[in-house]
Structures are given as structure tokens and as C-alpha cells.
Amino acid sequence: MQQQVRVIRFAKAPASSEPCRLMVRKSSEGVGKVESRFFHYSESFPLASGGALESFDLAYEVYGELSPAKDNAILLFHALSGSQHAAGINPEVPGLGDRWTSECREGWWDLFIGPGRALDTNRYCVICANYLGGCYGSTGPSSAHPADGKPYGSRFPRVSVSDIVRSQLALLDELGIDRLHAVVGSSVGGLLALQLATDCPDRVRNVITMASSMVTSPLQHLLNFEQISAIESDPHFRHGDYYEGRHPDAGLALARRISHKTFVSIETIERRARGDIKQPEDHLSWYELNLSLESYMLHQGNKFVRRFDANTYLRIVDAWQRFDLVGESGGVDADVFKRCEDQHYLIFTIDSDVCFYPEQQSRLKLALDQAEVPNMHITVHSQKGHDSFLLEPELFTPHLAYALRS
Amino acid sequence: MQQQVRVIRFAKAPASSEPCRLMVRKSSEGVGKVESRFFHYSESFPLASGGALESFDLAYEVYGELSPAKDNAILLFHALSGSQHAAGINPEVPGLGDRWTSECREGWWDLFIGPGRALDTNRYCVICANYLGGCYGSTGPSSAHPADGKPYGSRFPRVSVSDIVRSQLALLDELGIDRLHAVVGSSVGGLLALQLATDCPDRVRNVITMASSMVTSPLQHLLNFEQISAIESDPHFRHGDYYEGRHPDAGLALARRISHKTFVSIETIERRARGDIKQPEDHLSWYELNLSLESYMLHQGNKFVRRFDANTYLRIVDAWQRFDLVGESGGVDADVFKRCEDQHYLIFTIDSDVCFYPEQQSRLKLALDQAEVPNMHITVHSQKGHDSFLLEPELFTPHLAYALRS
Numbered sequence: 001m002q003q004q005v006r007v008i009r010f011a012k013a014p015a016s017s018e019p020c021r022l023m024v025r026k027s028s029e030g031v032g033k034v035e036s037r038f039f040h041y042s043e044s045f046p047l048a049s050g051g052a053l054e055s056f057d058l059a060y061e062v063y064g065e066l067s068p069a070k071d072n073a074i075l076l077f078h079a080l081s082g083s084q085h086a087a088g089i090n091p092e093v094p095g096l097g098d099r100w101t102s103e104c105r106e107g108w109w110d111l112f113i114g115p116g117r118a119l120d121t122n123r124y125c126v127i128c129a130n131y132l133g134g135c136y137g138s139t140g141p142s143s144a145h146p147a148d149g150k151p152y153g154s155r156f157p158r159v160s161v162s163d164i165v166r167s168q169l170a171l172l173d174e175l176g177i178d179r180l181h182a183v184v185g186s187s188v189g190g191l192l193a194l195q196l197a198t199d200c201p202d203r204v205r206n207v208i209t210m211a212s213s214m215v216t217s218p219l220q221h222l223l224n225f226e227q228i229s230a231i232e233s234d235p236h237f238r239h240g241d242y243y244e245g246r247h248p249d250a251g252l253a254l255a256r257r258i259s260h261k262t263f264v265s266i267e268t269i270e271r272r273a274r275g276d277i278k279q280p281e282d283h284l285s286w287y288e289l290n291l292s293l294e295s296y297m298l299h300q301g302n303k304f305v306r307r308f309d310a311n312t313y314l315r316i317v318d319a320w321q322r323f324d325l326v327g328e329s330g331g332v333d334a335d336v337f338k339r340c341e342d343q344h345y346l347i348f349t350i351d352s353d354v355c356f357y358p359e360q361q362s363r364l365k366l367a368l369d370q371a372e373v374p375n376m377h378i379t380v381h382s383q384k385g386h387d388s389f390l391l392e393p394e395l396f397t398p399h400l401a402y403a404l405r406s
Numbered sequence: 407m408q409q410q411v412r413v414i415r416f417a418k419a420p421a422s423s424e425p426c427r428l429m430v431r432k433s434s435e436g437v438g439k440v441e442s443r444f445f446h447y448s449e450s451f452p453l454a455s456g457g458a459l460e461s462f463d464l465a466y467e468v469y470g471e472l473s474p475a476k477d478n479a480i481l482l483f484h485a486l487s488g489s490q491h492a493a494g495i496n497p498e499v500p501g502l503g504d505r506w507t508s509e510c511r512e513g514w515w516d517l518f519i520g521p522g523r524a525l526d527t528n529r530y531c532v533i534c535a536n537y538l539g540g541c542y543g544s545t546g547p548s549s550a551h552p553a554d555g556k557p558y559g560s561r562f563p564r565v566s567v568s569d570i571v572r573s574q575l576a577l578l579d580e581l582g583i584d585r586l587h588a589v590v591g592s593s594v595g596g597l598l599a600l601q602l603a604t605d606c607p608d609r610v611r612n613v614i615t616m617a618s619s620m621v622t623s624p625l626q627h628l629l630n631f632e633q634i635s636a637i638e639s640d641p642h643f644r645h646g647d648y649y650e651g652r653h654p655d656a657g658l659a660l661a662r663r664i665s666h667k668t669f670v671s672i673e674t675i676e677r678r679a680r681g682d683i684k685q686p687e688d689h690l691s692w693y694e695l696n697l698s699l700e701s702y703m704l705h706q707g708n709k710f711v712r713r714f715d716a717n718t719y720l721r722i723v724d725a726w727q728r729f730d731l732v733g734e735s736g737g738v739d740a741d742v743f744k745r746c747e748d749q750h751y752l753i754f755t756i757d758s759d760v761c762f763y764p765e766q767q768s769r770l771k772l773a774l775d776q777a778e779v780p781n782m783h784i785t786v787h788s789q790k791g792h793d794s795f796l797l798e799p800e801l802f803t804p805h806l807a808y809a810l811r812s
Contacts, residue, residue: 154692158694218672218675218676218699219667219672221697221699221700222663222667222672222675222699222703225663225697225699225700225703226632226660226663226664228690228693229656229660229663229689229690230636230639230660232689232690232691232692232693233636233639233640233656233657233660233689234639235641237691237692239691239692240691240692250635250639251639254632254635254636254639257628257631257632257635258632258664261625261628266624266625266628269624269628270624283635283638283639284634284635284638285638285643285645285646286560286638286643286645286646286720287634287638287720287724288564290727290728291627291631291727293624293627293628293631294627294631297628297631314692314693318693321696321697322696
């Protein structure tokens with residue numbers, strides 16, 4: 001039943017100081033046709049913060065084929081540390097080491113995308129782009145500044161959730177897609193989905209969010225701010241201009257550990273943390289590790305550092321920190337959706353989620369009801385916490401498929 | 407009804423590199439008689455880690471009078487960042503700045519200790535000592551090393567919960583107290599209370615813990631380890647030998663922020679965080695504050711740094727991290743209490759506690775029941791989270807008084 005694997009490359013990799021983080025050759029298994037492309041936007045792009053980018057590139061992938069009427073497109077937003085590589089398998093690439101290839105070898109939603117899967121590539125054309133400000137090929141702080149070819153670093157401006165959304169609307173314009181069949185986003189990706197859907201109601205029919213929210217909660221504000229501090233406090237951060245020296249790895253690793261415990265249930269962390277206790281040589285000078293849990297968390301932090309850029313992390317966490325659809329709409333929840341009557345929303349809650357708590361989706365559901373916007377709210381029961389949306393397609397697929405076909 | 411205020415000083419302040427953190431003159435209001443003393447232990451004191459201290463001092467306070475039979479003593483353990491100053495008011499002391507005097511002006515349990523209060527000083531003699539390893543007068547990393555008069559710093563050994571308990575048993579020996587009427591501890595203080603009660607069942611009759619546990623939970627392990635990393639990653643930490651230069655303030659402040667959100671309910675933090683947003687000049691180079699919540703948390707961290715020592719913080723968090731009464735007893739919960747039939751336990755739960763979760767005290771209660779040890783388990787309902795044990799005497803006083811008189 002699976003289509004033959006084909007690899008097509010439209011890619012023109014943009015200049016970058018860190019090529020091994022950016023462009024790798026692609027193949028796929030199971031997902032069918034995969035295209036790995038770059039979109040170049042050559043005009044000045046104003047940002048919500050008041051600054052502007054002279055131009056930008058977006059790295060994106062496409063699964064399935066766009067219909068002649070261009071009415072079967074699904075825009076998929078990745079989560080905080082995700083990438084455009086949502087499906088298929090990346091081959092090992094000699095000389096690139098284990099950065100992208102081992103960490104991002106398998107598409108992060110490979111279980112959800114392909115022929116007959118939740119996002120059925122026999123029916124839909126799925127598009128996923130690395131965020132503006134990202135570190136997987138889209139223009140971001142580690143990209144080369146057009147003026148001097150050196151990394152942007154601190155020169156890369158703040159981006160907002162709406163900036164990232166607008167950059168991807170520009171991509172849709174380029175592709176000739178006036179109206180999406182659906183926008184889908186999980187976790188931070190859900191923030192982008194809601195921003196797009198409510199900023200431009202006429203550009204998307206179905207809105208699907210999983211484990212997300214229309215405002216950032218106080219607990220998320222606290223945790224995000226801890227992570228920002230962890231990175232900024234690293235002596236190697238140097239205002240973001242660290243590319244020629246050591247990177248703020250300890251700070252980024254600590255940030256990841258602070259967030260990791262909200263992604264995975266504590267029970268899961270305990271179960272996985274059964275390995276040896278290894279005293280790290282570089283991280284701790286006084287403290288002696290005592291628990292396999294500690295080794296496991298250090299490993300999680302260190303693994304992440306190998307595949308992610310601290311400046312990109314800060315940009316996305318900053319955008320998350322400032323995200324507030326209710327505030328933008330004047331402070332009334334239902335007003336967020338006052339132009340959305342023609343859309344249909346599917347809201348997923350994971351009952352064990354401690355990153356985006358179930359109350360956050362209940363509030364979203366209530367606002368949709370008050371605004372009289374058609375919606376479904378589904379709670380899935382999982383032991384896996386927030387990351388259930390990555391790991392348990394069987395919990396989500398029936399409703400995803402149903403909502404997309406309705 | 408209140409006794410006349412009397413101030414008695416037995417204190418011989420030990421040598422220290424940071425005198426302003428240590429000894430101040432005392433007076434009191436309401437609590438009655440207050441004695442502020444030092445206990446000097448002049449022999450070698452072996453530690454669980456294998457090391458030893460040549461000698462040590464404990465700074466402690468006494469409220470009420472020891473009976474001729476010495477059978478009315480209550481040993482009170484303070485929490486992680488507390489001190490021996492549990493009750494009464496410290497006067498402002500010219501020249502000391504606002505360190506000890508503003509932060510520790512009022513005893514941390516002033517609402518619970520005094521004539522007619524929960525720990526009734528008309529009946530009981532309440533003793534509270536700063537932990538071994540502490541920074542409020544007991545020998546700790548900021549104290550002068552006997553060999554050279556310079557601060558111990560990294561030379562100060564790891565201390566365990568049982569080490570801290572044994573150091574206070576030595577104090578009880580000195581005072582001629584064979585058996586305590588009660589030991590009382592909240593939060594981390596409860597760990598010490600349980601360690602003392604189960605290590606030496608014949609030395610205490612009543613055991614009272616509030617918002618505590620007999621093992622450290624996986625979530626506490628994660629949060630503690632984040633805090634350790636935050637301090638160790640601070641470039642000014644220098645393996646703990648920072649007393650002659652800048653202190654690891656940013657790391658300690660971040661550690662405090664990580665823990666603070668577990669002490670106070672999120673709703674309380676939100677309510678308190680209504681002030682102006684002030685961009686700090688020293689903490690953040692790239693990130694621009696956006697929320698009063700962020701300013702409030704920075705303030706909490708900075709306030710703490712003024713009154714606490716990072717090395718002491720590490721020692722206590724390390725002791726907490728390794729605390730495991732069940733593991734020490736061979737892995738069976740009930741075996742923790744197998745020699746405790748003659749004691750009586752009062753266990754308090756705070757229903758909104760996200761530092762020591764209610765499940766942790768339920769497990770403790772079950773172990774006591776299985777071991778057939780007399781006990782009461784009381785859950786108080788509070789909106790204030792973990793810190794309810796400091797703030798709401800009316801929720802605890804009736805049961806404290808009842809248990810102590812029974």
C-alpha cells in the first residue's frame with residue numbers, strides 16, 4: 001500500500017556558519033513522496049518588535065501532492081525544539097557526525113503522516129516549515145548575516161508568534177495556497193495554529209491543536225523565565241555572540257532539563273533512568289552524582305545541546321513568553337474567535353499533561369463555545385504526559401482523520 | 407498573660423569570615439524568654455560521607471524554660487533556608503545593613519511559639535538550632551577553618567541529614583536532655599525530625615511533621631538537581647571558593663526561583679506580582695522583561711541572595727537529595743518505624759502543597775499504620791500551598807497543642 005520512495009530536492013541551502021546543522025540529504029520510508037525545499041523571501045520583512053529582516057529563508061518539507069485546485073494543503077507547525085523534518089527517515093550522512101542525523105533521523109511525526117495515516121498523504125499535501133529564527137535551515141541567529149556573512153548572533157531580532165506565522169503565510173502565497181484545508185499544531189505549534197487561524201480566519205478551514213493553549217499560563221511563564229536565565233547566565237552566552245567560541249552548552253542543557261520534566265511524565269523519567277551513574281567531568285565541580293535520575297537528566301540536556309542552538313531556543317521561548325491571544329483581543333476570551341464562525345476546531349487534551357495543563361484547553365473550548373464556533377474537544381488518557389502527542393498515534397488518529405474528512 | 411521580655415546571652419560567636427551574617431543582638435516581643443546561644447563541640451565529629459570535622463559550633467535559640475526533670479523539651483528543626491531564629495523580633499542593628507536584620511527580623515515561626523501558642527512556652531522549652539553546615543552562626547562553609555582562619559569554602563565536607571541530626575543530639579547531651587517531649591519539623595525540617603525519631607526512638611516521645619516525607623520524591627530530585635546545576639554553573643562559584651571575590655549570586659538566585667514556585671501557590675505568586683516591570687541591569691543581556699511576574703521572581707531571587715550562602719544551600723540540598731529513610735531500612739516502608747511503637751506521630755498535609763505533595767504524607771501514614779505506630783494524619787485546606795505551615799497558625803495550632811498535651 002505504500003508509495004515508492006522518491007527523493008526530490010528543490011533545496012538551495014542558504015549560507016550558514018553551521019552547515020552541519022542545516023541541510024542534509026533526505027530519503028524516506030513509508031511516508032511516500034517527500035520534498036525538502038527552501039523558500040526565499042527577498043523583501044524587507046517587518047517584525048512585531050519594530051525591527052525588520054532584510055530577507056529570509058524558510059526550510060520546509062512537503063509530504064503528498066498539492067491538488068490542482070490547491071485546496072488540500074495542511075500546514076503543520078512543529079513544537080519548540082522540532083524541525084521541518086516531520087516524516088520519513090534521514091539517512092546517515094558521512095562526515096556530518098551525529099548531530100542532525102542521529103537526533104533528527106526519524107521525522108518527529110512519522111507515525112502520523114503518510115498514506116493511510118492521520119495526515120493521509122494520499123489525500124492531503126502536508127507542509128511543515130522550520131520556524132523563522134530556527135536552527136534547522138530557516139534564517140535564524142546562527143545563519144549568515146547578509147552584510148558580512150558572519151552569524152547574526154545578537155543581531156538577530158526578536159520574533160513573535162505572529163511573525164513566525166506571517167513568514168509561513170508568505171510561503172503559502174508563494175505556493176498559491178489561498179486557503180488551507182487545515183492547520184495543525186501541537187504544544188508550542190498549537191500557539192502558531194491558533195494565531196494563524198484567528199489572525200486570518202479566511203485562510204484556514206479546520207484548526208487542530210493538541211496539548212496547547214490560547215494564552216501562556218503563569219507556570220509556563222515561570223518555567224520559561226528560568227530557562228531564559230539559565231542560558232543568559234552561562235558565561236559563554238556573551239549576549240548571543242558565541243559562535244566563534246564555546247557555546248553556552250551548560251545553560252542550554254539546564255534549560256532543557258527544566259522543560260523536559262514537563263514533557264515526559266515523572267513515572268516515565270523514573271523508568272527510563274535506570275542506567276549507571278556517571279559523574280560528568282565538565283558540569284559539576286563540587287556535587288557528586290548520587291542518582292541514576294541525575295545521570296539521565298544530564299544525558300537529556302547534553303543530547304539536546306548537540307542538536308539545538310541556544311539563540312534559537314531563546315527566540316522561541318521569548319515568543320512563547322509573550323504569546324497572549326486574549327490580551328491581543330482586548331481581554332475577553334470569546335473575542336479571540338469572533339471572526340471564526342466558518343472554521344471548525346478540534347482541540348485535544350492529554351489528561352496527564354503538566355506542560356499545557358488540561359484546564360488550558362478547557363478554557364479554549366469554553367471560549368469557542370461562547371463565540372459559537374463549531375468545535376470538538378477530545379481528552380485522551382495517557383500515562384506519557386505532554387509527549388503523548390508524539391508517541392501515541394492510536395489515541396489521536398481516529399479523530400484527526402474524522403475531522404479532516406468532515 | 408505574656409511574660410516580661412528578658413534577653414539572655416550565652417553567645418560566644420565563633421570566628422567567621424562573614425560576621426554580619428552571623429550574630430546579632432536579640433530581643434523579643436510576645437514570645438517571652440529568649441536565649442541565643444552557641445554550643446561548641448570540641449572533638450572530632452565523623453560524617454556519613456567518610457570525612458570529619460575537627461570541631462563545630464551550633465548557633466541555637468531557646469524559648470521557655472527547661473523543667474528540673476528536663477522532660478519538657480521540644481526540638482524544632484527549621485526548613486531549608488530557615489535559621490535558629492524561630493521566634494521573637496530582632497532589633498535593627500546599626501551598621502549591619504539589611505542582611506540579617508531585614509530578612510530575618512521576625513522569627514520564622516513567631517506565630518506558633520510563645521505563651522499560649524501552639525508550642526506553649528509556659529509549658530515547654532523549645533530549642534531551635536541552625537543546621538550544621540548553615541550560614542547563620544553554626545559551623546558551615548562560610549565559617550573560618552581552624553587551620554588558617556579562612557573560610558572553609560570547598561573544604562567544608564558534605565553533610566547528611568543524619569549528620570545534622572547527630573550534631574543536635576550532641577547539643578541535647580550537653581543540655582542533659584535524654585528524651586525530648588517532642589521533635590517538630592516542617593518541610594526539610596520534617597526529614598530531620600523523622601531521621602532523629604527513627605534513628606533514636608528512645609530519645610523522643612512525640613514526632614510532628616508538617617508538609618514533609620520519609621523519602622525524597624523523583625520530582626524533588628529533579629528540582630533539587632536543577633538548583634545544584636544553577637549554582638555550580640555560575641562562573642563565580644569556583645568550586646565553592648568564592649568568598650574573596652564575587653559570590654555566585656545569579657546561580658543562587660536562579661536556584662531560589664526554581665524552588666520558590668513550589669513553596670507558594672501559583673495564584674499567590676500571580677497576585678503578588680503586580681508591581682512594575684524593571685529590566686535588571688546585571689542579569690539579562692538579551693532578554694527584555696515583559697511581565698511583572700518576571701520582575702517579581704527576580705526580586706525573590708535577589709532578596710534571598712542577600713541573606714543566604716550558596717555553599718550552605720548546596721550542602722542542605724545535597725543532604726535532601728540523598729535522604730531516603732526507606733532505602734536505609736532495607737526498602738520496606740513499614741520497617742522505617744519498626745522500633746517506634748512507643749512514639750506518637752502527628753502528620754500534617756497541606757492539600758495545595760506542590761513541594762511535598764499530599765501523596766508523600768499518605769505514604770508516611772500508611773507506613774506508620776503498617777508498623778502499628780500510633781499516629782494522627784491531618785490534612786489542612788489552604789490556598790497558600792507549601793508555605794501554609796509558616797503563614798496559617800490557625801490551621802495547625804489546635805492539633806499541635808492537642809498532640810503535645812496528650
